[in-house]
Amino acid sequence: MLTTEMEHEQEYRYVPFITLSELKPRxxxxxxxxxxxxxxxxxxxxxxxGEPMTVEQLLTLAKTAANEYYGDKQLEEAVITGGExxxxxxxxxxxxxxxxxxxxxxxxxxxxxFLDATYLxxxxxxxxxxxxxxxxxxxxxxxxxYTGYSNKRILANIRNAYGKVKLVxxxxxxxxIVDNPEIEQIAQFLAEIDTNGxxxxxxxxxxxxxxxxxxxxxxYPEEIERAYSIVTKHxxxxxxxxxxxxxxxxxxxxxxxxxxxxxxxxxxxxxxxRAENKRRNK
Ligand code: SF4
Numbered sequence: 001m002l003t004t005e006m007e008h009e010q011e012y013r014y015v016p017f018i019t020l021s022e023l024k025p026r027x028x029x030x031x032x033x034x035x036x037x038x039x040x041x042x043x044x045x046x047x048x049x050g051e052p053m054t055v056e057q058l059l060t061l062a063k064t065a066a067n068e069y070y071g072d073k074q075l076e077e078a079v080i081t082g083g084e085x086x087x088x089x090x091x092x093x094x095x096x097x098x099x100x101x102x103x104x105x106x107x108x109x110x111x112x113x114f115l116d117a118t119y120l121x122x123x124x125x126x127x128x129x130x131x132x133x134x135x136x137x138x139x140x141x142x143x144x145x146y147t148g149y150s151n152k153r154i155l156a157n158i159r160n161a162y163g164k165v166k167l168v169x170x171x172x173x174x175x176x177i178v179d180n181p182e183i184e185q186i187a188q189f190l191a192e193i194d195t196n197g198x199x200x201x202x203x204x205x206x207x208x209x210x211x212x213x214x215x216x217x218x219x220y221p222e223e224i225e226r227a228y229s230i231v232t233k234h235x236x237x238x239x240x241x242x243x244x245x246x247x248x249x250x251x252x253x254x255x256x257x258x259x260x261x262x263x264x265x266x267x268x269x270x271x272x273x274r275a276e277n278k279r280r281n282k
Pocket of ligand 1: 034035036037040041042043045082083084111134
């Protein structure tokens with residue numbers, strides 16, 4: 001077992017907040033801290049922020065907030081995200097198995113580094129239905145430069161996950177860093193695995209104004225369109241998405257409810273979230 005994994009085998013994870021969707025009964029659970037140090041990361045949850053919470057405390061918070069906001073409606077979906085969701089294996093398996101008691105569809109959002117075959121099988125047995133891999137780059141050196149880690153394990157873990165769960169792969173388009181040649185090679189890799197046309201491949205836009213490092217600019221719409229058309233040469237299910245972490249789930253003009261560890265709730269819009277990130281990166 002790697003040192004980074006052992007360090008995180010504790011009975012709690014730090015939770016800055018959980019989030020409720022205004023569109024449908026759906027909840028995001030944000031587990032902070034991450035093994036990667038992506039140069040373009042704008043998630044506050046990259047560091048261990050929030051309150052340390054056991055699985056039991058987190059479930060109580062989630063159930064109470066969902067009951068208060070959605071009433072009797074069953075939760076349709078729970079997305080476990082971060083930071084990095086997989087840092088603590090026992091914690092995550094326990095969380096998924098208990099969520100399964102009251103949520104229909106459970107999704108894991110991950111950089112994929114730790115999610116090997118055994119770990120994934122445990123999560124599936126616990127009730128996991130979908131995995132969203134954030135694949136940062138195709139070229140190994142580029143991936144190392146961007147995240148601090150090789151992508152070899154991640155590519156193997158994506159290959160292994162195929163056919164076991166609903167599979168989504170995301171890449172952030174970063175002009176001159178992760179652009180068409182990278183995106184095309186990832187699409188070719190996925191197409192080779194995806195014999196049944198089941199993988200969704202989503203291209204997200206880099207958001208320069210939210211990034212802590214001034215390493216690139218926002219992609220132009222035509223660049224994203226071009227990347228999309230390149231992917232469609234190889235894959236059936238290409239999608240243009242929004243930026244990484246929570247934003248991609250949020251549609252413009254809708255808000256969401258942030259629930260803090262002490263149970264207080266606050267409605268935030270996408271503009272609020274952007275403003276907070278800007279302040280944080282100053
Ligand atoms: S972008 Fe995701 S994987 Fe990368 S450091 Fe941020 S939270 Fe971790």
